[in-house]
Amino acid sequence: MFQKEKVTDSIQEVVKTDIWGSIKEFLNWGFEFGQGENQIKLTIGLLLLIVITFLIVGFILNLIRKLFTRKMDDIDTRKFVSVFKFIKYVVYIIVVFAVLSLAGVNITPFLAASAALLVGLGLALQELFQDLIAGMFIITDKSLLVGDIIQIDDKVGRVIDIKLRTTRALTRDDKVIIIPNHKFISDSIINYTQNHKTTRESVTVGVKYGTDTRLVEKLLLECAHTQKGVLKKPKPFVLFNDFGDSALIFTLNFYIGDSFIDPIIKSDIRFRIDEAFRANGVTIPFPQRDVHIYPTQTKDQ
Secondary structure, three states: OHHHHHHHHHHHHHHHHHHHHHHHHHOOEEEEEEEHOEEEEEEHHHHHHHHHHHHHHHHHHHHHHHHHOOOOOOOHHHHHHHHHHHHHHOOOOOOHHHHHHHOOOOOOHHHHHHHHHHHHHHHHHHHHHHHHHHHHHHHHHHOOOOOOEHHHEEEEEEEEEEOOOOEEEEEEEOEEEEEEEOOOOOOOOEEOOOOOOOOEEEEEEOOOOOOOOOHHHHHHHHHHHHOEEOOOOOOOOEEEEEOOOOEEEEEEEEEEEOHHHHHHHHHHHHHHHHHHHHHOOOOOOOOOOOOOOOOOOOOOO
């Protein structure tokens, strides 16, 4: 009886040894590349280790993403996810090299090839990397938000989408312009609504000399007060700018809540000013020049 149990245990040990030996042999099966110190062996076990590590790292990164975005609104969440994707790719690359190094693989050839590749890509895709870095800065420091009114290259647009590489804005004529993010760092961009949504706009007009200036001020303020879209507070005001060559120059200043439509409001105010001036006998002059001709005497005379 004792001998039977001993034989059985021996058989089980042999079976286990054979199974583990087969598994090890299967995991160690692979391909070898290179020669000498630069020889690299990729085995099934190493590939499985990389896949399992990827799954674990991906799970941890998803937990981190959920932890940081659990109290964010939809806009901030989308911005964070855009930046987080770039960080995730970098982490995956680091994990691959770390796993290969821990598995005993000489990663020096990989690093040398990667360095040469990155230098080439850096030169060829310099603006792309600038866009990505600029996009990360824009998203993290919130220097630009969806809904902001910006002016770039003499074009005014409302920001409708901010991505990691580009920003899209809708112009006043309903055209979408795609702006590389590096322009927000390298170029001067006017943001009408960075501090607040209210902006001050103005309309300039000239009247002929001899016109009652207080009447002009009154008419301009009435035009502003009756115009839809012009805010009551802060109040509109009129500046007597200058004595021009052919006219007295006035500027009507007013505040609006949406600077994206300010050309429409300015146009309507100009119509109102023209009607008010005509009704009250105020003339908008055109440029005039007085030419004086003096006769000259010749030597014969």
